[in-house]
Amino acid sequence: MRFVPRRRPVPSGLPLALFLALFLALSCAAPARAGHDAPAGGKAAILVVAFGTSVPEARKAFDDMDAAVRQAFPGMAVHWAFTSNIIREKLAAQGQVTDSVPAALARLLDAGVTRLAVQSLHAIPGEEFHEKLVRTVRGFGGFDKVVIGQPLMSTDEDMAAVADALLSTFGPLRAGGEALVFMGHGTHHPANIYYPGLQWYLEQRDPLALVGTVEGTPSLEWVVARLAEKGVSRALLVPLMSVAGDHARNDMAGDEDDSWKSVLAARGIAARPVLQGLAEFAPLRELWLEHLRRAVAGLDGK
Numbered sequence: 001m002r003f004v005p006r007r008r009p010v011p012s013g014l015p016l017a018l019f020l021a022l023f024l025a026l027s028c029a030a031p032a033r034a035g036h037d038a039p040a041g042g043k044a045a046i047l048v049v050a051f052g053t054s055v056p057e058a059r060k061a062f063d064d065m066d067a068a069v070r071q072a073f074p075g076m077a078v079h080w081a082f083t084s085n086i087i088r089e090k091l092a093a094q095g096q097v098t099d100s101v102p103a104a105l106a107r108l109l110d111a112g113v114t115r116l117a118v119q120s121l122h123a124i125p126g127e128e129f130h131e132k133l134v135r136t137v138r139g140f141g142g143f144d145k146v147v148i149g150q151p152l153m154s155t156d157e158d159m160a161a162v163a164d165a166l167l168s169t170f171g172p173l174r175a176g177g178e179a180l181v182f183m184g185h186g187t188h189h190p191a192n193i194y195y196p197g198l199q200w201y202l203e204q205r206d207p208l209a210l211v212g213t214v215e216g217t218p219s220l221e222w223v224v225a226r227l228a229e230k231g232v233s234r235a236l237l238v239p240l241m242s243v244a245g246d247h248a249r250n251d252m253a254g255d256e257d258d259s260w261k262s263v264l265a266a267r268g269i270a271a272r273p274v275l276q277g278l279a280e281f282a283p284l285r286e287l288w289l290e291h292l293r294r295a296v297a298g299l300d301g302k
Contacts (some may be wrong), residue, residue: 005285008060009158012107020025020162030281033220037211038062039079041181043077043111043112043113043114044076044113044114044115044116044117045076045077045078045079045108045111045113045115045116045295045298046073046076046077046078046079046102046116046117046118046292046296047080047081047101047105047107047108047116047118047120048065048066048069048078048079048080048081048119048121049077049080049082049083049101049119049120049121049133050062050080050081050082050083050119050120050122050242050284051082051083051084051087051122051128051242051244052070052082052083052087052088052091052098052121052122053087053093053245053246054082054087054090054245055242055243055244055245055246055249056224057244057275058243058244058245058248058249058277059243059273060079060276060277060280061242061243061277061278061279061280062121062146062242062243062275062279062281064279064285065121065279065285065288066078066080067118068282068285069289070288072290072292072293073296076296077111077113077119078214079099079104079107079108080098080099080104081098081099081100081101081103081104081270082098082099082100082173083100083101083128083132083133084128084272085100088100095212096152096284099132100160101132101136101137102136104252105137105140105142109142109143111144113116114143114144114145114148114261115143115144115145116143116145116147116299117146117147117149117292117296117298117299117300118133118137118146118147118148118149118295118297119149119240119291119295120133120148120149120150120151120289120291121151121152121279121288121290122151123152123153123184123185123194123240123241123242124150124151124152124154124184124187124189124191124192124194124250125151125153125154125188125191125194125279126152126189126191126192126193127149127188127189127191128191128201129151130189130191134148135147142262145295145298145299146168147294147295147298148279148289148295149288149292149294149295150291152207152242152278152287152288152291153194153197153198153228153285153289154291157195157197158287159184159194159201160201160214161187161287162198162201162284163198163201163202163204163205163209163280165283165284165286165287166180166182166209166238166284167180167202167205167209168207168242168283169281169284170236170238170274171206172234173197173274174184175234176237176253177232177233177234178208178232178234178235178236178238178272179208179209179227179230179232179234179235179236180206180208180209180210180235180238181208181210181211181212181223181227181235181236181237181238181264181271182198182202182211182212182238182239182250183212183213183214183237183239183240183241183247183248183260184208184211184212184213184214184216185213185214185216185241185247186213186214186215186216186217187215187216188215188216192216194219195216195217195218195240196211196217196218198211198240199211199218204212207230208230209221209225210226210227210242212252212260213277215246220260220263224263224267224269226262227267227269230273232269233268233269233270234269234270234271234272235264235269235270235271235272236271236272237252237260237261237264237271237272237273238251238274238276239252239274239275239276239277239278240278241277241278242277242278242288243277244274244277244280245277246277248273248277249275252273253273253275261273
């Protein structure tokens with residue numbers, strides 16, 4: 001908000017002209033703005049936004065991304081926020097305080113940041129991205145300029161680049177005849193279309209690379225059927241997420257009967273889980289960083 005000096009009473013016996021001169025001098029010495037209304041052309045910063053994770057081992061992905069962002073933009077402060085209320089509550093119970101997007105924005109404004117690049121670490125532009133990031137940022141106000149970097153997959157070019165990065169990163173890790181199965185989260189949001197879209201790009205490059213989702217399309221049942229059609233007996237399971245959190249460790253690699261590893265084993269397919277998030281691998285980090293570079297460059301535009 002705009003800084004408004006408190007009214008000062010005119011001291012008795014002090015000539016009005018002298019008082020006005022003193023008042024103007026004090027006003028010029030005070031900051032013209034404070035708090036949420038910082039001067040135009042002031043500090044620029046980066047806010048990295050992820051769904052979040054409460055799994056300690058999974059935090060390496062965020063640590064790696066944080067280091068990469070700081071290396072790419074050494075002159076800018078880097079801050080983080082998690083969109084998941086549940087994750088933040090779990091972390092708070094462990095004594096770790098993590099900002100929500102609104103809390104991070106308020107903190108940055110109070111610190112005098114006027115230009116902000118916000119980078120999503122979501123895989124697709126789904127509900128978490130649009131409702132908890134974009135909508136919140138656009139409705140907040142107070143900054144001179146805010147540019148939002150897109151999730152990992154937002155365009156056709158993104159999906160082609162992601163397909164190439166996935167195959168170059170995980171292809172060398174598989175044994176002969178082993179399929180590559182990527183597990184995405186999936187969503188009821190229209191952005192779920194990015195998963196079958198990625199499947200198309202992967203299939204053009206490698207017929208044994210498949211995409212499935214926990215809560216959307218393609219489903220695990222579809223993946224199992226395709227593997228059976230191809231006569232595959234082994235698969236490398238990879239989380240299609242920035243971190244290998246709860247979904248990767250339980251839904252994908254858990255020992256329960258309904259985990260992907262167990263379901264595939266029951267169908268005669270031996271699965272080897274990779275418990276590393278995409279942000280732990282440089283080729284995938286680079287794709288997020290490229291989106292952030294565009295966002296930061298946009299801070300200087302009109």
